[in-house]
Amino acid sequence: MKKNVLVIALLVSLVGFTQESQEKNNDNQKNNEVKLNGLFLVAGAFEGTYERILNEESGVGISLFLPFDDTIDINYYISPYYRFYFGKKYAKGFFLEGFGMLNSMQDTVITEFDSFGNVIGRVEESSTDFALGIGVGGKWVTKNGFIGEINLGVGRNLFGSSDFDYNEYVGKLGITIGYRF
Secondary structure, eight states, X not given: OHHHHHHHHHHHHHHHHHHHHHHHHHHHHOOEEEEEEHHHHXXXXXXXXXXXXXXXXXXXXEEEEEEOSTTOOEEEEEEEEEXXXXXXXXXXXXXXXXXXXXXXXXXXXXXXXXXXXXXXXXXXXXXXXXXXXEEEEEEEXXXXXXXXXXXXXXXXXXXXOSSSOOOOEEEEEEEEEEEXX
């Protein structure tokens, strides 16, 4: 009787271990994510992101920002990043992010005023710079692979230009939706 109980207990624990291992393998098979920043769509720009999950607590990705509204002063940015996840589930929950950002910004330089103080001369200039920064956020993933994400980051441009109003700091902000496959 004791042998039967021991064998049954061993089988139950083996089945539980196998099931847990299969659940981890199912998560491991879904290592790619595509995302779209809904906040920027409302504001007049497109930001698309691809992320590759490296393991249960880290991932690397790249974001591309392109405005379609003329009032936005940013011409574009390309931002690679690394994320470290603190959640107990596979690459979900709270994360810290380190990022780089190649960015191009538009600025208007006023060159001349008339005798009444009205602007009569202006020049449009672009500046390209590279920034390094950090960010925080949270990611939620459904069983079907749909993603909701909120993130916030700040960085500093490394190469300044004194020719016009220099943007020393850059920011990242997102309310993102996507899919993990």
